[in-house]
Amino acid sequence: MNFPVETRLQLTAITLADELSFTRAAERLEITQPALSKRIAELEKRVGFIIFKRNQRTVELTEAGQVFVRGCKDAAALLERAVRLARATHDEVRPVLTIGHSPYVDPSLVSAVLSVHLPLHADLRLRMESMFALDLAHSVLAAELDLAIITEPSDNPLLTSVEIATAPLCVVMPVEHPAAQGRSVSIRDLGEVGWMIFPRKAHPVVYDRVLEVARQAGTSPVELHHYVSPQEVVQLIAENFGVAFVAKGVAEPLQSREIAVRPLSERSLQLKSYLVLRADQSARLVNEFGRAFLKKVFPNAKLVDSNGQMLLKL
Structure with a gap:
């Protein structure tokens, strides 16, 4: 060649x-x-x-x-x-967008992605990819993903990020735990038990922030365990492994008669999720889909100014 x-x-x-x-x-x-x-x-x-x-x-x-x-x-x-x-354009193949998200992202955001409909692209297919935060950002930069939903991404001038949601990190715990009696939990209330958290490589920024907030509060776990699937924590809690830190949208379905879910009260543990794409993204289909998704997430928001320009600019 x-x-x-x-x-x-x-x-x-x-x-x-x-x-x-x-x-x-x-x-x-x-x-x-x-x-x-x-x-x-x-x-x-x-x-x-x-x-x-x-x-x-x-x-x-x-x-x-x-x-x-x-x-x-x-x-x-x-x-x-x-x-x-x-080649797909030449062969008139159905257009495909590849969208990435973390396994710990709020399921409602994924549902919003899947519900987007573009009238001019009725045959559009979506390919969903689940991966960790650093992998998501790199895959967008490498054009392996068209768009991604990333929680607390690192700043990168080569990426455009639009904030789409803010939610507290939650604690999943036995209902008999003293901290479960309140509407929210401070990390100070979680000493003298084991902690379960996602692997650091899943969300380095969030992982390090949790441990730093705990250090500043003078709190630390008896043992630190890591889970891959949030559903694992239910069994671990039943086996007295302690409490688990889980993203809000993923944590809520885990609540039951035996398990309580409470948001953390620390403001620094309010997690922001972003729609992320390449800063130089020029593909019309990608940008149209991004705007349609933002309208799903912010149905009552004003997305254009008096000149018709997007306020949430992609």
């Missing part, structure tokens, strides 16, 4: 970064090792920095090389998606 020079060199860097072996990379690219070495030398001359540290035995990425290769992979993903969308 003949690539334009820039694409060819990027593919060479990606392949060598994957293999960390000139022999294996050359085999994958179906070129000789001298030709591979020549390409890498040409690429490093063009970018002006060393991408690979190599000697007779090892090949390693430099720190700058890691950043460069990551960018090459993102660019390759964008190109692949552009080709896929163009």
